[in-house]
Amino acid sequence: MLPALRRDLDIMPSPVPDRPGILLRDPMRYSDAVLVIPYALASALACFDGQHGELELHDVLLQHGFLNVARIQQQLIQALQTSAFLEDETYARLRHSRENEFAEAEVREPAHAGSGYPNDLPLLNETMHGYIDREQLSDGRATMAIAAPHVSPFGGWQCYQAAYKSLPRDPGGRTFMVLGTSHYGPPDKFGITRKRFRTPLGDALPNTKIIDRLSTRAARAVTEEDYCHSVEHSIEFQVLFLQWLYGPRISIVPILCGSFARSIYGGGKPEQNDDVNRFLGELGEIAGGASGDLTWVLGVDMAHVGRRYGDAKAAHANREHMIEVAERDMVRNQRVAAGDAVGFWELIQQNRDDLRWCGSSPFYTFLRAVTGVRGTLERYEQWNIDDASVVSFAGISFTRA
DSSP: OOOOBOTTSEEEEOSOTTSOSEEEEOTTOSOOOEEEEOHHHHGGGGGTTTTOOHHHHHHHHHHTTOSSHHHHHHHHHHHHHHTTOBSSHHHHHHHHHHHHHHHHOSEEOOSSBTTTBOSSHHHHHHHHHHHOOGGGSBSSOOOOEEEEOOSOHHHHHHHHHHHHTTSBSOOTTOEEEEEEEOSSSOTTOEEEOOSEEEETTEEEEEOHHHHHHHHHHTGGGEEETOGGGGTOOTTHHHHHHHHHHHOSOOEEEEEEEOOOHHHHHHOSOGGGSHHHHHHHHHHHHHHHHSGGGEEEEEEOOOOEEEGGGTOSSOOOTTSTTHHHHHHHHHHHHHHHHTTOHHHHHHHHHGGGTTTOOTTHHHHHHHHHHSOSEEEEEEEEEEEEEETTEEEEEEEEEEEEO
16 A cells, blocks of 8 residues: 555645646655645545555556656655655654654754744844834733734734734733644644743743643643644744843743644533643643733734635635624634633634634633633734735733723
């Protein structure tokens, strides 16, 4: 049998006009390879499901009119295998090596410098100055939490600005509890790391006291030194903004919140999973015992609509059916602003979250752990991440009720 194609790959139309086809890449960065499979070969990828063999792949290629079938077949298999795109020994060895490297490293290196934001420090300073400056921060506002996007800052900087400018100018000795979406981690798990969190601005410092408490008292819900941290952007972008405003050596607790997909698709509340319940309870005790010493930062996006996300129709920001999406986003945001975890989650569960709010688990985690909050929607936006797909996001500030 042919090995199966990895299910965690990014698969999308090639964005390069002179190389049309299906683009394959590894969002986990086990492999740095990028393949573009010509459209004529796209149907052959269906044979890589662990249930078909080389004879069946040969027949598919023959049916599509290829002449030198044996050569094309071997080239395709070799390209997928050497790229570590198949569920085979090549991939298993590379994955083991990459995860060990991350576990043993002292620093979580920046994964998105040079793509999501400049790697060059002078250019980064100039860019961040264009997004927000410390002088824009609040003088006396009692903001204790914010929700900001995790789209690339150049696409969502106005919502980043709207959220971050509500923070106080003087953070005191606060620790920033950063809850980010885990796009690649397992459901009902919370990924943590004790590593220094590096950006071109410097190293943010983990609050190991809080991290150790969570990993000890809610161990079954925690993935320690979660490899997802090495590639995830939802926390990295928040750390970058916090460092820019308060200096590099901020104290952080970086937590990647896995999807509560079992609750969305199977019903019930996320905390009906005993492990999730234990984690949320422990986080709530931390919030209740140190409320004046903590600021909560959520790295969250909202709806994902359009062809990139599997929809038949193209999506265009603030037009056509995206107007209805905005109305539905607003209803959810009203529940968030009211601090209503139950009402918010009931909306997420409707139609099995057909809006694909990838920030739903950090939002729910925050609303469950930190009770008695009220939010203010500072700004809402929709952004075409490509010509046919839209992401929505917002800047929200929270105070005690």
